[in-house]
Amino acid sequence: MSEPTPTELVIRVLGCAVSARELAAPPGRVAGGAVIGEVVRAGAEAAELAGATVLVPPWLACFECDLCRRGRGVVCPRGGELGIDRDGGFAAEVVVPARPVLPLSGALALGERAAWPLAALARHGALAYATYARLGVGPGDTVVVRGLGGVGLLLCEILLSKGVGVIAVDDDAAARARAPAQIKRAVSCEDELPAAELGALARVVDTTGSPAGIAAALAMLPVAGTLALVDPGRAGAALIDVGALAARDQTVFGVAGCHPDLYPELVALALRGDLALEALTCAVPRAEAPALLEALRAGRVPAPIPILV
Numbered sequence: 001m002s003e004p005t006p007t008e009l010v011i012r013v014l015g016c017a018v019s020a021r022e023l024a025a026p027p028g029r030v031a032g033g034a035v036i037g038e039v040v041r042a043g044a045e046a047a048e049l050a051g052a053t054v055l056v057p058p059w060l061a062c063f064e065c066d067l068c069r070r071g072r073g074v075v076c077p078r079g080g081e082l083g084i085d086r087d088g089g090f091a092a093e094v095v096v097p098a099r100p101v102l103p104l105s106g107a108l109a110l111g112e113r114a115a116w117p118l119a120a121l122a123r124h125g126a127l128a129y130a131t132y133a134r135l136g137v138g139p140g141d142t143v144v145v146r147g148l149g150g151v152g153l154l155l156c157e158i159l160l161s162k163g164v165g166v167i168a169v170d171d172d173a174a175a176r177a178r179a180p181a182q183i184k185r186a187v188s189c190e191d192e193l194p195a196a197e198l199g200a201l202a203r204v205v206d207t208t209g210s211p212a213g214i215a216a217a218l219a220m221l222p223v224a225g226t227l228a229l230v231d232p233g234r235a236g237a238a239l240i241d242v243g244a245l246a247a248r249d250q251t252v253f254g255v256a257g258c259h260p261d262l263y264p265e266l267v268a269l270a271l272r273g274d275l276a277l278e279a280l281t282c283a284v285p286r287a288e289a290p291a292l293l294e295a296l297r298a299g300r301v302p303a304p305i306p307i308l309v
């Protein structure tokens, strides 16, 4: 039985959302970075969290360094990632630092709602919300969302809840069919998007993280446009011609994770019913984790966001 240090929690895993990131777990490591669970043992300095239902972000910042103090804890040099740098949530229990976890209590209490679908917020929803926050958009703006996997679909829903128009781009007709009905339209990658439709300061988001997806997003970016690359790893590095970006007055930024302070807003949106988590998720028994990872490698998953329970 794992025992927590004074600043750690032992969490009984109620749900662990699965994404391609899980494939990066080193050999011998328990994968799984996106967890919702119940605190079964709490270290002395986190005793108030005993018994709480908590959401665990994958990105574990130190909260002390200059980057953390400037809100950029996702790239904290002393931080790490759950399921990559320490054992994650593909297990009955997981030990995590107490500081980044969000207790789902008070205004964020789940009530009668099942906990496991909210695991979709820990990584997929958090990346989508961090992208929304970095874009600086509001009512009347339009954003092009490329890629309608779990992150892309949640981003569509977050933008719609904020009054932002959405044009979704995905070559897969089944993915386009899952897009929320309130978006302006869902198109395939070949469809030309008239510049007027994007507004004077076009904003494009790539959620595919693939070299082909990033190249296509760059190709469609008008002058003075902004491109957000969500969780791209190094996929876009060789594709981006910095000189061409500068000459066209364009901006590219990456979203590698989400600041812990954004999680309460995200959970509040979900509890208000603005995010269709039940439609995006499906529960998969933990014993089927190896088969699920195989399916993920082959690009076949049972739902945009499968969740181990």
Ligand SMILES: [Zn+2]
Residues within 6 Å of the ligand: 061, 062, 063, 064, 065, 066, 067, 068, 073, 076, 077, 078, 079
């Ligand atoms: Zn730090």
